[in-house]
Amino acid sequence: MIFDETRIADVWLVRGSPRVDERGWFTRTFCSREFSGRGLVVPGAQSNLSFNSARSTLRGLHWQRAPHGEAKLVRCVRGAIWDVVADVRTGSPTCGSWQAFELTGENLLSLYIPEGVAHGLLTLQPESLVHYQMSAEYYPQAAAGLRWNDPAFAIDWPLVPAVISERDRHWPDWKPLNRTPIPDQQGGDLYASRR
Helix, strand or coil: CCEEEEECCCCCEECCCCCCEECCCCCCCCCHHHHHHHCCCCCCCCEEEEEECCCCCCEEEEEEEECCCCCCCEEEEEEEEEEEEECCCCCCCCCCEEEEEEEEEEEEEEEECCCEEEEEEECCCCEEEEEEEEEECCCHHHECCCCCCCCCCCCCCCCCCCCCCCHCCCCCCCCCCCCCCCCCCCCCCCEECCC
């Protein structure tokens, strides 16, 4: 596995290193030793799948408040998603910034999201299937959210959401306590970012 730093502190893009032979290919998608060796919280307490039947389905942006924070490892196993992280951690050097990544069933990319960073996704293809590994079990009382179009982040979504839950549609505006903005930057083909 290859770990690429992102513009959001402590968020990592994880790439598979497939071994190819006459049968096809094989790649490792997770190794607790490699994650813990980098000082990352090992996402092994819970695994989840989300199936999204329609293109332009939006989920998020979500996180769990302390002391029930959860690190996540997210990958798209079928279809394609625009996967977004938004840093809402008070005191983080990238607080108030966001970054997006295109994860597909073909590109073997996973996104590691630390505790306290909001996560959301928008499907780019119908019938997209997303796999999540979590470091902690879901605790409903600690659920927190950020509205997809919150002006504090002004996330540049590639499509207007067509399917979104009532809860996700009505999260309150985010009010930063100790925001340290970073300059606007554009990524390459795989990601975009903005403060």
